[in-house]
Amino acid sequence: MLQLFDVSKxxxxxxxxxxxxxxxxxxxxxxxxxxxxxPSGSGKSTLMNIMGLLxxxxxxxxxxDGEPMDISSPDEAARVRNRTIGFVFQSFHLLPRxxxxxxxxxxxxxxxxxxxxxxTQALEMLDQVGLSDRVDHRPxxxxxxxxxxxxxxxxxxxxxxxxxxxxxxxxLDSVTAGEVMALFRDLNQRLGVTVxxxxxxxxxAASCERRIEVLDGRIVSDVAxxx
Numbered sequence: 559m560l561q562l563f564d565v566s567k568x569x570x571x572x573x574x575x576x577x578x579x580x581x582x583x584x585x586x587x588x589x590x591x592x593x594x595x596x597p598s599g600s601g602k603s604t605l606m607n608i609m610g611l612l613x614x615x616x617x618x619x620x621x622x623d624g625e626p627m628d629i630s631s632p633d634e635a636a637r638v639r640n641r642t643i644g645f646v647f648q649s650f651h652l653l654p655r656x657x658x659x660x661x662x663x664x665x666x667x668x669x670x671x672x673x674x675x676x677x678t679q680a681l682e683m684l685d686q687v688g689l690s691d692r693v694d695h696r697p698x699x700x701x702x703x704x705x706x707x708x709x710x711x712x713x714x715x716x717x718x719x720x721x722x723x724x725x726x727x728x729x730l731d732s733v734t735a736g737e738v739m740a741l742f743r744d745l746n747q748r749l750g751v752t753v754x755x756x757x758x759x760x761x762x763a764a765s766c767e768r769r770i771e772v773l774d775g776r777i778v779s780d781v782a783x784x785x
Contacts, residue, residue: 559588559720559752560609565618567604567775578604579775581618586754586768588719591746593755593763596772603724605772606756610643610722611635623719640668644713644751648725650705652697658684658708659693665716683711687741703734710741720752727762739765 567579578601586592596602607613608620611627612635620627623642627635644665652661662680671679684693687707697705706726713721723742727735739762746753755766763769771779 559586559590559623560754561585561619561621562609563619563621565605565608565615565620567601567608567613568616577775579608579615582772582775582777583618584770584777584780586720586752588752589746589750590768591743591753591766592768592770593757593766594770594772595757595760595763597758600772601775602756602758602772604775606722606724606754609754610645611639640665640716642719644716644718644721646706646709646713646721646723646726648728650697650709650729652705652708652712654697657694657696658689658700658711661697661708662712662715664712669716679715680711683715684708686714686745687711701734702730703737706730706734706738707741710738710745714745714749714751718751720754723753723755725757725759726755727759728757735762 562582562584565579565582566577568575568577570576582605594602594605604613608615622638659677659680662683663676666676666679681693684690687710689704689707689711692700692704697708700708726742727738730738742753745751755762757763767782769781770777
């Protein structure tokens with residue numbers, strides 16, 4: 559599904575650049591449920607941006623679904639993201655003036671999907687995440703857990719092959735976080751979508767089938783979790 563070969567990332571001019579990632583190599587197969595864990599400043603967010611085609615490595619290769627991601631055009635990178643990758647963020651990134659279904663339908667709008675079809679697919683996905691009774695509510699009218707479910711439905715509505723989740727439970731209480739994690743696992747198993755979570759929470763990471771630990775821009779361990 560996703561392969562990284564000797565990926566490095568540096569920022570700044572060549573004569574005084576700061577290296578954030580150093581020769582990162584790993585592969586994540588289709589259908590995996592994986593966590594990338596590390597403290598703040600370890601490079602895990604930069605790694606997620608490269609995995610999600612939001613940034614390009616300074617050196618090394620990224621292969622997604624068997625295709626090398628040697629993409630120089632931002633428009634082409636956006637097209638691949640829209641078709642292949644769904645994103646879930648700690649702060650949800652929902653538009654407050656749109657209803658739940660309208661937020662979920664946004665990725666389909668960018669595909670020029672007709673409005674009626676967008677709404678049908680959005681309603682189906684909200685039902686998948688248990689929010690069929692909240693489709694016309696706006697984000698301020700929803701709890702944190704419900705907003706994260708809307709964000710997850712939005713990530714899934716385009717039928718991506720992979721979900722990248724950045725601290726997906728970081729803004730939630732422990733009970734709601736457990737519910738959201740259970741939903742991630744259920745969708746992973748039922749829909750077969752690959753899930754990669756970036757987190758500093760080791761307990762959360764240990765509940766995943768695989769745990770990749772990043773420290774100072776390098777992979778320091780890659781082990782099975784206790785899921």
